[in-house]
Amino acid sequence: MKTSDASSENFHFDMSYPFDAGIGLNPTTVAYISDVKGEDPWLRAFRLQALETFLATPMPRNLEPYGIQNLDFHKIRYYLANNQVPSRSWEDVPLEIKTTFDRLGIPEREHRFLAGVEAQFDSEAAYNRMQDVLAQKGVIFVDSTVGLKKYSQIFRQYFASLVPIGNNKFSALNAAVFSGGSFIYVPKGVKVKQPLQAYFRINAESFGQFERTLIVVDEDAELTYMEGCTAPRFETATLHSAVVEVIALKNAKVQYITVQNWSNNVYNLVTKRSIAHENAQIRWIDCNIGSKLTVKYPSILLAGEGASGEILSIALASDQQIQRTGAKVIHLASNTTSNIVSKSISKGNGLASYHGLVHVDPKLKNCRNNSQCDALLIDGASHSDTYPKIDIHGAGHHIQHEAKVSKIDEERLLYLQQRGIDPWQATSLCVNGFVNELIREFPLEYSVELKRLIDFEMHPKK
Amino acid sequence: MNALEIRHLTLHVGEKCVLNDFSLSIPKGEIHVLMGKNGRGKSSLAKAIVGYPDYHVTGGEIVFNGENMVQLPPEERAQRGIFLAHQNPVAIPGVSVSTFIRAAMNAQQKKMTTVAFYELLHGHMDRLGLRREFSARAINDGFSGGEKKRCEVLQMLMLRPSFAILDEIDSGLDIDALKIVAENIKSLYSSDFSALVITHYQRLLDHIAPHKVHILEDGKITLSGGPEIVQELEKKGYAFLFDREELAPE
Numbered sequence: 001m002k003t004s005d006a007s008s009e010n011f012h013f014d015m016s017y018p019f020d021a022g023i024g025l026n027p028t029t030v031a032y033i034s035d036v037k038g039e040d041p042w043l044r045a046f047r048l049q050a051l052e053t054f055l056a057t058p059m060p061r062n063l064e065p066y067g068i069q070n071l072d073f074h075k076i077r078y079y080l081a082n083n084q085v086p087s088r089s090w091e092d093v094p095l096e097i098k099t100t101f102d103r104l105g106i107p108e109r110e111h112r113f114l115a116g117v118e119a120q121f122d123s124e125a126a127y128n129r130m131q132d133v134l135a136q137k138g139v140i141f142v143d144s145t146v147g148l149k150k151y152s153q154i155f156r157q158y159f160a161s162l163v164p165i166g167n168n169k170f171s172a173l174n175a176a177v178f179s180g181g182s183f184i185y186v187p188k189g190v191k192v193k194q195p196l197q198a199y200f201r202i203n204a205e206s207f208g209q210f211e212r213t214l215i216v217v218d219e220d221a222e223l224t225y226m227e228g229c230t231a232p233r234f235e236t237a238t239l240h241s242a243v244v245e246v247i248a249l250k251n252a253k254v255q256y257i258t259v260q261n262w263s264n265n266v267y268n269l270v271t272k273r274s275i276a277h278e279n280a281q282i283r284w285i286d287c288n289i290g291s292k293l294t295v296k297y298p299s300i301l302l303a304g305e306g307a308s309g310e311i312l313s314i315a316l317a318s319d320q321q322i323q324r325t326g327a328k329v330i331h332l333a334s335n336t337t338s339n340i341v342s343k344s345i346s347k348g349n350g351l352a353s354y355h356g357l358v359h360v361d362p363k364l365k366n367c368r369n370n371s372q373c374d375a376l377l378i379d380g381a382s383h384s385d386t387y388p389k390i391d392i393h394g395a396g397h398h399i400q401h402e403a404k405v406s407k408i409d410e411e412r413l414l415y416l417q418q419r420g421i422d423p424w425q426a427t428s429l430c431v432n433g434f435v436n437e438l439i440r441e442f443p444l445e446y447s448v449e450l451k452r453l454i455d456f457e458m459h460p461k462k
Numbered sequence: 463m464n465a466l467e468i469r470h471l472t473l474h475v476g477e478k479c480v481l482n483d484f485s486l487s488i489p490k491g492e493i494h495v496l497m498g499k500n501g502r503g504k505s506s507l508a509k510a511i512v513g514y515p516d517y518h519v520t521g522g523e524i525v526f527n528g529e530n531m532v533q534l535p536p537e538e539r540a541q542r543g544i545f546l547a548h549q550n551p552v553a554i555p556g557v558s559v560s561t562f563i564r565a566a567m568n569a570q571q572k573k574m575t576t577v578a579f580y581e582l583l584h585g586h587m588d589r590l591g592l593r594r595e596f597s598a599r600a601i602n603d604g605f606s607g608g609e610k611k612r613c614e615v616l617q618m619l620m621l622r623p624s625f626a627i628l629d630e631i632d633s634g635l636d637i638d639a640l641k642i643v644a645e646n647i648k649s650l651y652s653s654d655f656s657a658l659v660i661t662h663y664q665r666l667l668d669h670i671a672p673h674k675v676h677i678l679e680d681g682k683i684t685l686s687g688g689p690e691i692v693q694e695l696e697k698k699g700y701a702f703l704f705d706r707e708e709l710a711p712e
Binding site: 409411412414415416417418419420421422423425429430432433434435436437 | 512515535536537541552553555557561565566570617621
């Protein structure tokens, strides 16, 4: 493993070595990434401009209570390529993580990948088969680097259109150093029946720290995309900062499903935005488990008449974890509809908070929003906050917001215990019941895994 | 041998003393009925037997199959075969009847394959007059009074406890439902099964053929005897025990 220091004068680039941008962030690092990827000048300029913005933007003050200022940008490795991961042997993986794999019933061959020991597990064949089928219909499903090279015209048209460089400090960081993530284009009228899963083309890069995903679904087309998995992602890297942009053109339908379970040293700061044009439908289903701090509010711009959007999210904050998640819906056209359902669970001294925004532009007619935020507290030490911002201009809209915080009900636990079920299992059943209406929306294999994961999280750690 | 033996029990709920020096023995294979006015501690006794933490045993013992239960948590008492059919069971949103029962059976080491489980469950549901969709509903969530009672009996039939406490299992049932529920309870009768039935209604007694009837007054049993004493209760001045209202429709 080469550990060259990009800022040193002796820095050189040798094809026979794994690509590694070294530690720290400066224009040389960014230029290096651009060089390795053989990018066009416009993209290189874009990255350098993003770096400037990043450096000029202060840390968000509102995240200070969560210790964001402890994040040291100089100690982070910003780029690793050619499927290289920091060298780590199976023996280095903490026992806790290995036990978790066993208890979750993750197939053996996937253990090494998920633990970051192997860069890629053997999914090549499945991925290739899928590629053939998709290609016949003109569907593009590649990683963002390939997307930029092979399909630059369409990529460039939509790239950074929803999340501009300066959206926030971390979107600027992503713009400067991004690599990996998916690029998907679904042509007019094509309905992709099988969900496309990032899982099928996982490698170190696509699961990287600074993924950039761009999805364009053309008129009358349909797509479901899934990323992540319920297995815990063991990371030595402390920062994950992705940007996702989803464009649904007229009458398109897009569903974006995320299940993430980070190890508890990770800052997960993600910007997800989407736009629904006339009569298009967008649905985010987002499940966040683990991490030290997750900040993520998937958002939908309802830009065309008749468009609709839905954001369904589950957040589980265990001991020492903070989930700051939510949803944003901006109604920019008349006769648009949105639905937000957020369920959060706080355990131990975990903190789950909901941050929402529902905005209706002036002069619009007949917009509807329904927001429902339910928080469940597992024990006395756990917290939950709700910050819904509702910003409605004009009259004649139908807006409904409902928030509920409840402690886990002692009577329910006792009822279960009276049937022979131990208190942990009883808690797990109640929590699963609490999120059940949302879990039903997940594809079957995910919902089964999620139930198992919640079960696992509710049990005392050995 | 006695299945349940309560010896000199003193029971507090908060500051209030509910039972004082209360004793009761139920031999294996016997069905006993406990009657008494509302608020005399019948349900409190039931909750104390199964181990609800707010029902403090401050004196005496609750011995089940020779073992003192007082220090055991509720789940361990259940695992030893004690079942309580609740008077008004709590709803658990999002947890289906079948999930609930399956989890309980697994916890009690009564695991079954999925196919065998549903065969058994559907059989019992049919006999209780419950439609198949019932098992997918969230337990007790929006159930009618009668559905709650049937659901409690359904759980009992699946779990096959060796000792059951039926707390007003007859309230909220019309006469036909009462017959169905009583028939199903009787299907469990054996030399290894015993029960404590708490009720206000003489009508239930006609259906379940108890071995003994006890009258609870002021924290103690003041009268015990065979089922024939029920006929004499009125003459003896215990008419107040009976709820004279018509049975509530389901």
